[in-house]
Amino acid sequence: MIKLVYWIIFFIGFPYLIIKSLVSLILPIATLYFIYCNFVAPKLREKPESSYKGKVVIITGASSGIGAEIARKYAILGCKVAIVARRLEQLEKVKSNIIKDYSRVKEDDILVIRGDLTIVDDCKNMVEKVIDKWSKIDICIWNAGSGSLIEFSKLQGDISIYRENMELNYFSLVNCTHLVYKYLEQSHGSIVVISSLAGKFGTALRTSYSSSKHAVMGFFNSLRNETKNIQITIICPGFILTEFHDNLKTLDGKQVERNKGNFMTASQCATEIVLAERQGVRELIQTAKGRVGNYLQAIFPELIEFLTHKFASASVKK
Numbered sequence: 001m002i003k004l005v006y007w008i009i010f011f012i013g014f015p016y017l018i019i020k021s022l023v024s025l026i027l028p029i030a031t032l033y034f035i036y037c038n039f040v041a042p043k044l045r046e047k048p049e050s051s052y053k054g055k056v057v058i059i060t061g062a063s064s065g066i067g068a069e070i071a072r073k074y075a076i077l078g079c080k081v082a083i084v085a086r087r088l089e090q091l092e093k094v095k096s097n098i099i100k101d102y103s104r105v106k107e108d109d110i111l112v113i114r115g116d117l118t119i120v121d122d123c124k125n126m127v128e129k130v131i132d133k134w135s136k137i138d139i140c141i142w143n144a145g146s147g148s149l150i151e152f153s154k155l156q157g158d159i160s161i162y163r164e165n166m167e168l169n170y171f172s173l174v175n176c177t178h179l180v181y182k183y184l185e186q187s188h189g190s191i192v193v194i195s196s197l198a199g200k201f202g203t204a205l206r207t208s209y210s211s212s213k214h215a216v217m218g219f220f221n222s223l224r225n226e227t228k229n230i231q232i233t234i235i236c237p238g239f240i241l242t243e244f245h246d247n248l249k250t251l252d253g254k255q256v257e258r259n260k261g262n263f264m265t266a267s268q269c270a271t272e273i274v275l276a277e278r279q280g281v282r283e284l285i286q287t288a289k290g291r292v293g294n295y296l297q298a299i300f301p302e303l304i305e306f307l308t309h310k311f312a313s314a315s316v317k318k
């Protein structure tokens with residue numbers, strides 16, 4: 001009988017005590033670490049608004065949506081802003097609206113550059129123009145991007161949409177980063193990459209878009225390890241109210257109908273992006289569901305796959 005009691009203490013009592021003390025030690029430490037990393041450290045790192053005066057910022061895809069709003073935020077901070085996209089008229093409109101709304105932003109503070117970022121010479125021209133005008137580059141916001149919704153099994157022997165997504169969402173960023181690298185090293189500057197939740201999770205209909213955003217995140221997460229002088233911030237927005245959804249490429253070329261009721265505004269999205277850059281955040285996932293999903297994915301990938309599959313089946317049907 002006494003032996004049995006010893007055995008119970010040995011096999012249940014001791015493990016119980018060890019686990020309990022570990023939990024009571026590890027849980028508070030993990031919670032404090034989480035709070036420090038997510039709330040305290042970013043505040044401590046936050047660059048003051050005044051340090052942005054005169055900084056040179058390049059923003060790609062600034063003719064609409066998130067890019068246009070980011071341009072506005074940096075211009076208000078007193079930066080010199082180069083806005084880049086293919087549609088010159090739209091870019092001029094973005095520029096004149098900013099100048100009209102904020103009298104302290106002058107004509108000379110915003111440089112409009114027309115360019116298709118999938119064309120290497122256009123990217124070179126973009127960098128040359130900025131250096132000619134302001135002789136330095138401090139922040140690059142790689143925002144231009146396009147999406148697609150494709151059911152893989154319906155492809156008819158043509159993967160051109162995959163190449164187009166990759167060309168703009170991945171290769172153009174690699175090329176532009178290569179071109180600005182030495183300037184950013186000199187200025188100890190920043191790169192902000194607008195990825196997507198699709199860069200963190202794979203979901204149905206997004207084999208093309210999601211792979212291009214996964215690729216770009218892989219590139220910048222690796223590059224971060226090669227440089228000490230350049231800050232790299234990756235942004236993963238959820239659904240944002242922009243033209244992006246009207247321009248999604250589909251196999252039949254038709255537009256996709258969407259209920260946009262709960263989409264975040266481009267202005268809110270841009271405010272969070274600029275703050276993330278100021279606070280030196282390495283990765284910002286812009287929705288609560290996305291943040292929880294990201295933690296769960298590391299521990300229970302099957303659960304996330306089950307959930308994404310469930311939601312995706314509904315969207316494939318639609």
Ligand SMILES: NC(=O)c1ccc[n+]([C@@H]2O[C@H](COP(=O)([O-])OP(=O)(O)OC[C@H]3O[C@@H](n4cnc5c(N)ncnc54)[C@H](O)[C@@H]3O)[C@@H](O)[C@H]2O)c1
Pocket residue numbers: 060061062063064065066067084085086087115116117118143144145146147168194195196197236237238239240241242243244245247
């Ligand atoms: N809107 C969303 O729900 C959402 C969600 C997650 C991620 N994103 C990402 O945010 C970024 C900005 O998208 P948005 O929502 O503002 O959409 P948007 O369509 O308003 O903006 C895209 C911008 O990229 C420009 N662009 C497209 N192709 C180009 C090219 N070849 N050369 C130069 N410029 C080009 C467009 O002219 C436009 O200015 C994209 O990278 C997109 O993948 C958007």
